[in-house]
Amino acid sequence: MVDWDEEVDINRRGDALDQVQVRLRVLQPDLLFARFRFDCNWTQPLRLREQVELTVRNLQVDGSPGIKLHTTSNWVKDSSMDVIVHFPAPQKENTEVSFAINLNWPRRFKPLVERTPDRLTVSFKRPTGHVVSKLVLPAGTDAFAEPVGDPALVKVIPGEDESGRKTVTFESFNLPARQPAGVRLELKG
Template identity: 50%
Template sequence: MLLREMILFLEEFLRGHGPPAVAKAVVGLMSFAVLLGAVLGSTAVKSGALVAAILLVTVGGIALVTNRGAERRDLEVQKMLVSRYCNHIDRTSSAYEICEWNETLVVRERGDTHAKVTVKLRPLQNDLMFIRLKFGCGWPQPARYRRGVQLTVRSLLVDGSPGTTLHKTVSWPKDGTMTAIIHFHTPPPENSEISFSIDLEWPKRCLPLAEGSPDEFSLMCRQRVTRAVYRIVLPAGADAYTEPIGEPSAGYRLSKGQDVDGRRTVTLELADLPARHCAGVRMQLKQESGALSAR
């Protein structure tokens, strides 16, 4: 009961003063306990002071961890709300069209991936503040993998050179699915062309493919896409069976090749992809490639 009351007291203190105040209070009380033991010179007093200090540090740590967990949950709720509101705006008012989408996804042996995406779009209004994108993997990946996902967004200048990083809001509507809202520094002019790049490091994103199961790689946008190139680089020594996803149109082209390091590549090229039309490729590693994953 005493421990519970102490934790509740520390939580209230934490809300009012913050973690630095708790740390200062713990250090101050420990110093007082040590000083008291030194002045009185009693072994029992010293032992009692040490036990009290250890208990206080433990309780303070519990309170800090509890507070941090509550703040993290509150932050996730705020991110989900931002994503929901931006989704509503994006759905009711399509303020841009995608001129080019160029993505290269490198699959490593254990299903880890690195994606490099460059996007060129044309605003249809003068008040385009953000663009909302969704990325996913081919399995309901547990939440523990989210800590390893790293997303960096950077503007591209007219000559293609990298500019400054853009702010982003990342949320996870469900396991294995990430929503990224990219915020522009200032609204670009109507009918201009703006470009940005995305670097996405994602552990075990292609685990089904690495384990020998079919995996899907597809693209679907709410807006019409003038041109898209989706290139998948397989692990060294691996090859794959492929089949199209969706109804192939006249602008659908699927080809195989090799990169400069000799790794097999599968390239999907799309032209004039209609809005809300899903197109992609389903792949499965050939048996001679072997299973490449260890969870």
């Protein structure tokens, strides 16, 4: 993985609109797919899992969205979903592939909006060059935030978006393989 650039917009119900731009370097000949796991921190009922919407699109050289890619998804637990992104043709070794993942997940952050600490973490099978995940908090809220993972590798940055909503961003450079990185949150007040 070269880059993971994510923005998660959380509303007052805990619904999350997760938008990720992925850039990866192909390290094996004829790569056919890429696999990801997304999760939440509570056991969701089937009716909510069935409402999760996923779209993956190629990204053009200029960053504009391209053709929708075929995906396969499977719930491995009541809180974790595996996603396989299928490429239309085998990807050649030593090339780069870019695509955008859009995930609309009802009540993903239910613990957070119910005033229980919640988290968002990432971990990759291979070393990753740059990871950034920005969480846009529900309107009118703020949060306490702590890094998850090696403090030397994870930087947590509070901020605001253009509409004045509070944000918490975590960033990591040169994240080692299988090293979790992220942020743990608790809403204030």
